[in-house]
Amino acid sequence: MKYSKAQGFTLLEILIAMAIFAMIGLASTGVLTAVIDSNEVSEQRFTRLQELQRTMLSIERDILQAIPRPVRVNGDQTDIVMRGGELDGSDADAIAFVRGGWQNPQMMLARSTQQYVAYRLKDHVLERVYSNYVDNIVGYEPKVRPLLTGVNDFKVEFVAQTDNNDVSQADALTWNKSYTGAALPKAVAFIIDTENFGTLRREFTLWSDGL
Numbered sequence: 001m002k003y004s005k006a007q008g009f010t011l012l013e014i015l016i017a018m019a020i021f022a023m024i025g026l027a028s029t030g031v032l033t034a035v036i037d038s039n040e041v042s043e044q045r046f047t048r049l050q051e052l053q054r055t056m057l058s059i060e061r062d063i064l065q066a067i068p069r070p071v072r073v074n075g076d077q078t079d080i081v082m083r084g085g086e087l088d089g090s091d092a093d094a095i096a097f098v099r100g101g102w103q104n105p106q107m108m109l110a111r112s113t114q115q116y117v118a119y120r121l122k123d124h125v126l127e128r129v130y131s132n133y134v135d136n137i138v139g140y141e142p143k144v145r146p147l148l149t150g151v152n153d154f155k156v157e158f159v160a161q162t163d164n165n166d167v168s169q170a171d172a173l174t175w176n177k178s179y180t181g182a183a184l185p186k187a188v189a190f191i192i193d194t195e196n197f198g199t200l201r202r203e204f205t206l207w208s209d210g211l
Helices: 011-063
Strands: 082-086 093-099 115-122 125-131 143-149 151-159 179-181 187-194 198-205
Touching: 011 093, 011 115, 011 125, 011 143, 011 187, 011 198, 082 151, 093 151, 115 151, 125 151
Parallel strands: none
Antiparallel strands: 082 093, 082 179, 093 115, 115 125, 125 143, 151 187, 187 198
């Protein structure tokens, strides 16, 4: 009775198989790493987009509810209802005013429905500065809420009111780089230069008569 000789794999065949499996593993790892990196980038961009949307909603909500309410400065009464341009405390432009429509259901909170707000740029972060009371005591430090990071520059422009009927429409719609007045301007523009979205400009009409 004859016995057949068992056939096995040679060392060369085993090495070739191991090399093939190693290449498949490396390729799979590369694909998986690329997918994970792409997902992280997508999540970061989505987070930045949400941050930008919240910032724009905050600006729109505040500026469209701006009211001609003067604010005390260091305890002294003034007739200024809005200030904007190069102001102290900002690395670029800033804007400050009083907004109405701040919800206080049934006046249960010890505050009014008006709120002092300001927007400024500090260390490449667009901030919303606010206080619970329009006229605060001397030495009061307002609250600061970071809104948008990665901001290179922040500018504010204004279209001032004019009572001169002889002024042309083009001159009446001239954008000015600063504003300090006892009445609200006709329009305000926010220009935000960001790292991720480029330069964004939003214009808001505050006083429509004569536009």
